[in-house]
Amino acid sequence: MFPTTRLRRLRRTDALRSLVRETTVAADDLILPLFIEEGIDTPVPIAEMPGVSRIPEARLAREIEAIARDGVRAVMLFGISHNKDATGRDTLDPHGLLARMTRTAKDAAPDLVVMTDNCFCEYTDHGHCGVIGDAGGEAQVLNDATLENLARQVVVAADAGADVIAPSAMMDGQIGTIRRALDGAGHEGVPVMAYSTKFASAFYGPFRSASGCDLRGDRKTYQMDPMNAREALRESLEDEAEGADMLMVKPGLAYLDVLAGIRARTLLPLAAYQVSGEYAMIKFAAAAGALDEGRVVRETLGAFKRAGADLILSYFARDVVREGF
């Protein structure tokens, strides 16, 4: 107790502070999400996410080489499709955008970890994450019909060279279904990073325009209610039981309690996703002169690690890797 105890003793110099620092963030921990659009020639800046552009498919190889040269170790690919339909069939085509961009990225930087976001919302004309059909007289996103398509989609992604399959559709049973499909296709060695606890969040706002998704309605019948912490644990533990290799909480900053709760109950690697709205809040506040962007970014990434994340998906990943910590 004070005056014997003086916590300020270990804060006196920079060197002392770094000796007792409990949490660090490194390039190895970060995954950079990328938006790749087919059928365009020049990058399209995303107004809601200053500093982020849609990469033309034709420039993807060059862009991936540059990203890898900057020191980024892992990317998550999102396709922006010009071939949308009711079911997202383009993702099941070995010559569709998902397969092509995965192959291109992998060829351009073989050492880069290439992850695919496995979902349908960027490839359906209604913007939902699965097949819409009639369930008890009501139009709904059909769970089990979507599972069948997901099983096919992940094999297309793995055949194209994806290092990690990351399903984000929030269908019940998707992890078990995907694991069986991958194993059945000879991809026993391809890990699954489950978007295991994913909330129906307003923080995805900028992503909708970034990914060209015109969603009708909302995702509340499949993504989680942001108010539920116990159910959040169940979602992740269920995915672990179904065979997930890694778990995730999404969004990040508003859900650190959930992250810490899952950390306490699983031995699997755990990811946090700093989503588009979190990125936008920092960017716009910094542009208005209200915040120091670099320091706030490092503080938020540190918060994810402190709360128990091993990996972090962040649109700031490239800047942070390039500029150091």
Ligand code: PBG
């Ligand atoms: C696809 C998907 C979304 C995000 C990642 N994968 C959108 C959504 O679920 O509505 C959001 C990412 C972000 O906001 O940065 N299902």
